[in-house]
Amino acid sequence: MMMCKEATRMMSLRQDRPLTFQERLSLRLHLSMCGDCRKCDKQFTLLHDVGKHFGPEQDDDGP
Numbered sequence: 001m002m003m004c005k006e007a008t009r010m011m012s013l014r015q016d017r018p019l020t021f022q023e024r025l026s027l028r029l030h031l032s033m034c035g036d037c038r039k040c041d042k043q044f045t046l047l048h049d050v051g052k053h054f055g056p057e058q059d060d061d062g063p
Contacts (some may be wrong), residue, residue, distance in 0.1 A: 001029070
């Protein structure tokens with residue numbers, strides 16, 4: 001079974017690229033049994049969603 005440290009790494013990785021089938025399955029199994037990691041997953045998702053709204057500042061005067 002996946003440990004919390006590996007689950008956290010997978011949650012972070014999932015924000016950058018799609019997980020493989022095996023990674024998704026392992027993470028889903030771990031999250032079904034670990035309430036702390038479910039909370040962490042929600043926090044990762046929230047941070048990712050909030051971060052989308054703050055892109056690099058664009059200067060109207062050009063480069």
